[in-house]
Amino acid sequence: MVQVSLSTSTNFDGDLNALVEDQGTALTVRFDLDQPAPTGGLKVxxxxxxxxxxxxxxxxxxxANPQVENLNLLATQTNLDNSGLAVEITExxxxxxxxxxxxxxAEPDTVLPETFDGRVDAVFSLLTADQIAAEDQGSITGVGDYTVDPNAASSTVIFADEASQLMDTPEPPTPEPPTTPEPPEPPAPPASNAIQVSLFTGPDYLIEDEGTVSAHAxxxxxxxxxxxxxxxxxxxPNLSEFELAGISVEGGEIVAVRDGGFDLRMTEYTTLVNLPIAxxxxxxAGETATFSLAAGEGYEIVExxxxxxxxxxxxxxxxxxxNITEPNNIIPLATDTQITAENPAFSGSDSIYFDIGNxxxxxxxxxxxxxxxxxxDVYKVALSAGETITIETFDNEGNPSGFDNxxxxxxxxxxxxxxLLQDYTISGFVTPAAPDKLFGGIGPFDENExxxxxxxTASEDGEYYIAIGAQNNAQNFFDGAAPFYKPFVPGSGNGNRTTFGNYGIEINLLTEDNPRKTGTPSAPVSNPNVTSPPTLSLNAIPATIDSEGNLTNAVVEHVALGELSAVNFTIQAEGEIPDGGIxxxxxxxxxxFDYISLLGQNALPSTIGGQSLGAFYNEDGIPTxxxxxIE
Known part of the structure; x- marks a missing residue:
C-alpha cells in the first residue's frame, strides 16, 4: 500500500513557517508518495x-489561477467547517x-475573529479514510487507501495579520460562545482595560403585519x-415603535428603559437583544428607527x-x-420585483454576506x-406564457480585492x-456572457466583464423565482448533481464562504419598448501612423478533437465533456509590420453568440503572434x- 508524507512551506522571509496577510505570502502544501499513485489517482x-x-x-x-502540480482540481473537496480538504493526486x-x-x-472580523484575526497556529494533519469525522463523511468522499508516514504526518502553519504578531505566543482558547451563533465571541482580550463596544443591527426593514423581530448584537x-x-x-429615539413587552436578551439584561433609549448590562462578550416591532x-409612512451606542463609563465605542x-x-x-431586505433566501420571502409589461425593469443591490437580521x-x-x-437572495417575477426575462448581476468594485474572479x-x-426549471449542467462552472459583453474584459470589475x-422564457402563466447565490452553492455541477441550495429550506447549501461581497442586479422583461441589450457599435479601425500597411491574407482551419485525441477537419455544434471543436484562423502579412503592430x-x-460556446464567451480568443482586443460590434450593436x- 502506498505511503504518503505531508509537508508545508511558505515564502515568508524569516525562520517561521508563516503566512502574513499584509505581505501577501503564499503556502505550498506538498504530498510525497513512496510509489506511484494507483490507477484512477489517489485522494488524500x-x-x-x-x-x-x-x-x-x-x-x-x-x-481562477490554480498553481498545482499533479492534482485533479475537479476532485477537490472541503469538509463541513472548512478546517480541512481532500485532494486527488493524479495517476x-x-x-x-x-x-x-x-x-x-478585513479586521476586525465580526463573525469568527478567533480564526480570522491575529495569530493562529494551525496544525494540518494527514488522515486516512477511517479517521474522517462522522460529520464530515458526507462532504469528504472517495478517500483512497494509503498509510501515513509517521515522520511526516503533520505540519504547522502560522497565520498572522502582520509580522509583529509572529513574536506573540498563541492565545489561550476562548470561552464557549453563546447559544446564538452569529456573531461569535471575540478572541481572548489583551491586558488593556479599555473595553471596545460595537453594535450591529438587522434586518433593514421591519414589517409590522409580520411582527418582524429586530436583532441588536x-x-x-x-x-x-x-x-x-x-x-x-x-x-x-423611536423606541415607542417597538413592543417592549416582547424584548428578550441573551448574554445580559435590560437594566433601565428611558424615553428615547435603554441601558443594557452585558455579562457576555456577545450580547443579543431581540426587539419586535409593535x-x-x-x-x-417612511418612518426610520435608529439605535446607536451612547457614551458611558468603563467602555469606548467603536465608531x-x-x-x-x-x-x-x-x-x-x-x-x-x-429595495431588497433580508431575510429573502426562500421562496415565501422572495423580493417581489413587481415587473409588468408597463413596468418591465427591476434593479437593486444586495450582498452575499452575513447579516445579523438574516x-x-x-x-x-x-x-x-x-x-x-x-x-x-430570491426574486419573484409574475410572467405570462411566452414572456422572456433577462437576469444580470454586477460585481462591486468594493468587494475583497483578493478575488481575482x-x-x-x-x-x-x-x-x-x-x-428547478432551467439548468446549465452541461456548462459546469461557465456562465454565458451578456449580449453587450462578448469576450469579457480585463477583470471582474471591468465594465465589459x-x-x-x-x-x-415562461412556459405558462405563473409566478417564477430567481435564486442568486455563490457559484459553488446555487449552481449545477459537471456530474449533474442538484444544487446544494433548496428553495424552501433556510440556510441550505454549502457555499464554503469562498465568495462573498456586494452585487447589483437587473431583471428585465423583454418587450418591444424594452428590448434585449445590445453592444455599443465599435469604432472603425484606425492606424493613423501607418503609411505603408502590409497586405493581410486569411486562412481558416476547422478542427474537432474527441475525448480520445482523434482529430477531424470539421466543426460540430455540440461536443461532449473533454472534447473540443474550434476554428483556427491564420492571418499572414505581406510587407513590413510597423512597431506597435497593425x-x-x-x-x-x-x-x-450563435456560434461561440459558453466556454469561449467570457475569454478573449487566444492568439500567437498578435493580440485579441475584444469583440467587434456592428452598427446594430451585434457582435460579428x-x-x-498583428505584431
Missing part, C-alpha cells in the same frame, strides 16, 4: 480542526503540490468584562460599528421596488442564522412549488467579429 485528506481556516487563504484566486504521480496565497481579511472586545457585567447605554394600527437603523413598513408590499425563528424559540455564502454568482430559476447572465477586424456576417492586433 488533511485536517486542522480549526474552523474556517481554509478561508484565510485566497481560494477564489486559486480557482502515476509520486508527488503533488498546491500553492495558495493568504487572503487579506453587542460585541465587547479588547478588554475584560468586570464582575457584575458591563452597562452600556443605547440611544433609540403592531400599533397606525400607518407607517465604525456603533449602531444601525430600520425602515418601518406596514406590510412587505410597502417596501419600495428595488435569520429565521424556529419553533423552539431559537433562530437559524444564514451564514456568509449560504446567503441566497470577483464574487462569481450563479442563478437558478424555480416555479412556485420549488421545481459579465458577472452572471441568464435568460428565461489593428484590424476579423469580421463576419453572423451574430457570434473580433478586433485584433
Amino acid at each position: 485528506y488533511i485536517d486542522s480542526e480549526i474552523e474556517q481556516i481554509l478561508n484565510r487563504l485566497d481560494l477564489p484566486a486559486a480557482i 502515476g504521480s509520486t508527488f503533488a503540490t498546491v500553492t495558495l496565497t493568504i487572503f487579506d481579511n 453587542f460585541l465587547a472586545t479588547d478588554g475584560i468584562i468586570p464582575e457584575g457585567g458591563l452597562v452600556v447605554s443605547v440611544d433609540a 403592531d400599533d394600527g397606525e400607518m407607517e 465604525d460599528y456603533s449602531g444601525g437603523s430600520f425602515e418601518l413598513v406596514d406590510s412587505r408590499g410597502d417596501i419600495p421596488q428595488g 435569520r429565521y425563528l424556529n419553533e423552539d424559540g431559537t433562530y437559524t442564522y444564514i451564514d456568509y455564502s449560504e446567503d441566497v 470577483g464574487i462569481a454568482l450563479q442563478s437558478q430559476i424555480y416555479d412556485a412549488e420549488g421545481n 459579465t458577472d452572471s447572465y441568464r435568460e428565461f 489593428e484590424f477586424v476579423l469580421n463576419s456576417n453572423a451574430n457570434l 467579429g473580433v478586433r485584433l492586433r
Whole structure:
C-alpha cells in the first residue's frame, strides 16, 4: 500500500513557517508518495480542526489561477467547517503540490475573529479514510487507501495579520460562545482595560403585519468584562415603535428603559437583544428607527460599528421596488420585483454576506442564522406564457480585492412549488456572457466583464423565482448533481464562504419598448501612423478533437465533456509590420453568440503572434467579429 508524507512551506522571509496577510505570502502544501499513485489517482485528506481556516487563504484566486502540480482540481473537496480538504493526486504521480496565497481579511472580523484575526497556529494533519469525522463523511468522499508516514504526518502553519504578531505566543482558547451563533465571541482580550463596544443591527426593514423581530448584537472586545457585567447605554429615539413587552436578551439584561433609549448590562462578550416591532394600527409612512451606542463609563465605542437603523413598513408590499431586505433566501420571502409589461425593469443591490437580521425563528424559540455564502437572495417575477426575462448581476468594485474572479454568482430559476426549471449542467462552472459583453474584459470589475447572465422564457402563466447565490452553492455541477441550495429550506447549501461581497442586479422583461441589450457599435479601425500597411491574407482551419485525441477537419455544434471543436484562423502579412503592430477586424456576417460556446464567451480568443482586443460590434450593436492586433 502506498505511503504518503505531508509537508508545508511558505515564502515568508524569516525562520517561521508563516503566512502574513499584509505581505501577501503564499503556502505550498506538498504530498510525497513512496510509489506511484494507483490507477484512477489517489485522494488524500488533511485536517486542522480549526474552523474556517481554509478561508484565510485566497481560494477564489486559486480557482481562477490554480498553481498545482499533479492534482485533479475537479476532485477537490472541503469538509463541513472548512478546517480541512481532500485532494486527488493524479495517476502515476509520486508527488503533488498546491500553492495558495493568504487572503487579506478585513479586521476586525465580526463573525469568527478567533480564526480570522491575529495569530493562529494551525496544525494540518494527514488522515486516512477511517479517521474522517462522522460529520464530515458526507462532504469528504472517495478517500483512497494509503498509510501515513509517521515522520511526516503533520505540519504547522502560522497565520498572522502582520509580522509583529509572529513574536506573540498563541492565545489561550476562548470561552464557549453563546447559544446564538452569529456573531461569535471575540478572541481572548489583551491586558488593556479599555473595553471596545460595537453594535450591529438587522434586518433593514421591519414589517409590522409580520411582527418582524429586530436583532441588536453587542460585541465587547479588547478588554475584560468586570464582575457584575458591563452597562452600556443605547440611544433609540423611536423606541415607542417597538413592543417592549416582547424584548428578550441573551448574554445580559435590560437594566433601565428611558424615553428615547435603554441601558443594557452585558455579562457576555456577545450580547443579543431581540426587539419586535409593535403592531400599533397606525400607518407607517417612511418612518426610520435608529439605535446607536451612547457614551458611558468603563467602555469606548467603536465608531465604525456603533449602531444601525430600520425602515418601518406596514406590510412587505410597502417596501419600495428595488429595495431588497433580508431575510429573502426562500421562496415565501422572495423580493417581489413587481415587473409588468408597463413596468418591465427591476434593479437593486444586495450582498452575499452575513447579516445579523438574516435569520429565521424556529419553533423552539431559537433562530437559524444564514451564514456568509449560504446567503441566497430570491426574486419573484409574475410572467405570462411566452414572456422572456433577462437576469444580470454586477460585481462591486468594493468587494475583497483578493478575488481575482470577483464574487462569481450563479442563478437558478424555480416555479412556485420549488421545481428547478432551467439548468446549465452541461456548462459546469461557465456562465454565458451578456449580449453587450462578448469576450469579457480585463477583470471582474471591468465594465465589459459579465458577472452572471441568464435568460428565461415562461412556459405558462405563473409566478417564477430567481435564486442568486455563490457559484459553488446555487449552481449545477459537471456530474449533474442538484444544487446544494433548496428553495424552501433556510440556510441550505454549502457555499464554503469562498465568495462573498456586494452585487447589483437587473431583471428585465423583454418587450418591444424594452428590448434585449445590445453592444455599443465599435469604432472603425484606425492606424493613423501607418503609411505603408502590409497586405493581410486569411486562412481558416476547422478542427474537432474527441475525448480520445482523434482529430477531424470539421466543426460540430455540440461536443461532449473533454472534447473540443474550434476554428483556427491564420492571418499572414505581406510587407513590413510597423512597431506597435497593425489593428484590424476579423469580421463576419453572423451574430457570434450563435456560434461561440459558453466556454469561449467570457475569454478573449487566444492568439500567437498578435493580440485579441475584444469583440467587434456592428452598427446594430451585434457582435460579428473580433478586433485584433498583428505584431
